[in-house]
Amino acid sequence: MSKGFMLVCDGSNGAGKTTVIQGIADYLEQQGYDVVLTREPGGTPIGEKVRSVILDPSTPEMGSMTELMLFGAARAQHVEEKIRPALEAGKVVISDRFDAATFSFQHYARGIDLETITTINELALGGFKPDMNLILDLDPQLGLQRVSQRGEGLDRLEDEKMEFLHRAREGYLAQAKADPARFCVIDASQDKQSVLSDCLKVVDALIATNRNRKND
Numbered sequence: 001m002s003k004g005f006m007l008v009c010d011g012s013n014g015a016g017k018t019t020v021i022q023g024i025a026d027y028l029e030q031q032g033y034d035v036v037l038t039r040e041p042g043g044t045p046i047g048e049k050v051r052s053v054i055l056d057p058s059t060p061e062m063g064s065m066t067e068l069m070l071f072g073a074a075r076a077q078h079v080e081e082k083i084r085p086a087l088e089a090g091k092v093v094i095s096d097r098f099d100a101a102t103f104s105f106q107h108y109a110r111g112i113d114l115e116t117i118t119t120i121n122e123l124a125l126g127g128f129k130p131d132m133n134l135i136l137d138l139d140p141q142l143g144l145q146r147v148s149q150r151g152e153g154l155d156r157l158e159d160e161k162m163e164f165l166h167r168a169r170e171g172y173l174a175q176a177k178a179d180p181a182r183f184c185v186i187d188a189s190q191d192k193q194s195v196l197s198d199c200l201k202v203v204d205a206l207i208a209t210n211r212n213r214k215n216d
Contacts, residue, residue: 004034004086005210006093006130007203010100012169013158014143015136015188016195017096023196024203028092031207036086039096041074044081050074055155062156064110068120071102075124084128099125100133100175100183105157108171109164129182132206134199135172136188140165 007024009017025035041051053059054070075098086093099121107117140162147158176183184202188195 003088004091004093005206006083006087006095006132007206008095008098008100008130008133009136009199010097010133011136011172011186011188012138012140012143013165014146015138016146016192017136019192020134020136020196020199021094021096024199025094027200027203034089034091036082036091036093037096038078038082038093040078040098040101041071043074043078043083043095046077046081047074055157057154057156057159059156064106064112065116067110068102068106068112068117071106072120072124075099075102075121076126079125079128093130095130098130098133100135100172103175104168104171108174109160109168131182131210132202133176133183134202135176135183135185136195137169137173137185138188140169142189 009021009024011017021037025037028035040047041054042048050070050073054062054067054074083093083095102121103114103117106112107114144158144162144165147154173185176185186195186198186202190198
């Protein structure tokens with residue numbers, strides 16, 4: 001059985017990740033792919049419990065290093081329990097956020113040094129890397145307006161100061177610039193159909209690359 005591939009949908013809060021992920025999943029399933037949808041933090045029973053701790057708005061006192069290590073713990077479980085087995089079974093994994101978010105939020109926005117971030121992340125991933133990161137880029141102010149319109153309240157990270165959210169956005173763009181082979185920035189200020197269309201072009205290219213890899 002051929003190995004599957006992993007696509008991450010990441011970027012600004014309120015950029016429309018949920019809509020894009022479902023659209024991509026539908027597109028792939030129509031082509032006969034077995035798709036696994038997941039998210040970070042979360043994705044497993046343990047990860048979901050960690051998620052509730054990380055995003056709880058009633059704990060603003062959480063330290064930056066505590067936050068980083070919780071993300072790392074959830075990711076380690078995620079990769080071992082859910083992601084690797086799915087890929088080995090030939091499935092396509094689509095994740096709402098992954099390790100790029102840690103570099104953006106914990107390094108660029110929080111200011112934790114890059115060496116520490118890299119060490120924790122490498123321990124969690126164990127050599128694993130997703131095939132492609134779609135970065136839905138949106139001005140944080142507009143993103144926050146969209147999030148607020150949901151009427152669900154803000155989680156602990158969404159409720160950060162605007163300066164924090166701008167730094168996180170800069171982190172995504174910096175990663176994409178440094179590694180264009182594994183990152184693609186999508187203008188999320190467009191209408192939903194245009195955003196999805198741009199994302200599906202990247203998905204088609206990823207499918208072609210994966211097929212060529214199988215034939216080698």
